Structure formats: C-alpha cells, structure tokens
Amino acid sequence: MELDETSGLVEVHVECDASTGLCCPQCGRLAPRYDKRRRQWRHLDTCQFQTKVVADVPRVRCPEHGCLTIQVPWAEGNSLYTALFEAFVIRWLKDASIQAVSRQLKLSWTAIDGIMRHAVKRGLETRTHWMCAFCPWMRPRSARAMKPYLKAMSPLLGVKGYLGR
Secondary structure, eight states: OEEETTTTEEEEEEOOOTTSOEEOTTTOOEEOEEEEEEEEEEEEEETTEEEEEEEEEEEEEETTTEEEEOOOTTSOTTOSBOHHHHHHHHHHHTTSOHHHHHHHHTOOHHHHHHHHHHHHHHHHHHOSSTHHHHOTTOOHHHHHHHHHHHHHHHHHHTOSOSSOO
16 A cells, blocks of 8 residues: 555555466456556545555456456446445435536546446346336336337437337
C-alpha cells in the first residue's frame, strides 16, 4: 500500500501468487500464463483519500481461445471502477443528481453515465422477461398487439429479443 498525502491518494497493490494455477475465462480449463498487464481501478475512498486498486493482471494462453486476460474478483470486464465503487455510485444516484455525485466523488458526467449504463445492462441481463421492466401494465394479450412496436424498439433499447429470451 502507498499513501501520497499531497495528492490525497492511496494505492493498494494486489498481486497474484506465481504458483497459482489459472484458468481460461471462456472455457474454465487450466491454461499456462502468458504475461501480465498493469491495471488500476477506482475504489471506495479511505479516510477521505481517493483509493485505487493496482494489479498486474495475468493473461493466459488457452489452446482453444488464445490469449485472454483473467477476470479479477473485485471488478467486471474492462471497468475502471471496482464493483463496490459502482454500487456506491448507483446508490447515491437514487438520492442525488448526477452533478452532485460528480462533484462529491470527483468524477466526470461521462464516467457516471458509463457506470449507469453498466448497471442497466447488468439489470437487463438478469431479467427473464425484459418487457415487464418497460411495460408493467401489459397483459399477454396486449403484448401481442404491441409486438410490431416492441420489435422496432428493441434495437434502440439494446435488447436482444423483443418478447422474452
């Protein structure tokens, strides 16, 4: 861990043990290490210091899928923020404006918008029948009548399939 009082930054360094066996993130089979990439994620503040998690994330060479970066447990995909930080931002947005959250957390509007988009995408992926989220008043009979409109809207909403999955 490194503390820089002048810039108000705490860096937490995380390492993957070199003896740990790693698996391909696609198929789950054991795969040899290829190399590593330095990544950093914004985390929840520590005693009013901005906190970053820094790690050299290993990549594996899978015989079937090629060279892939392993998934870290504290963040999703290529996110710049830890899962806890994203959840914190979303909770704040329920009670405050984007501008207030931006000012308090020292984030740009674009960064907050990206966090919101990821949260909406995760939420839609967990739904078994997404139409309920947009049209809670619809009964099955009225849904059939709306089918042409929903089909036209689904690409705009970024949803695959317009009457469930």
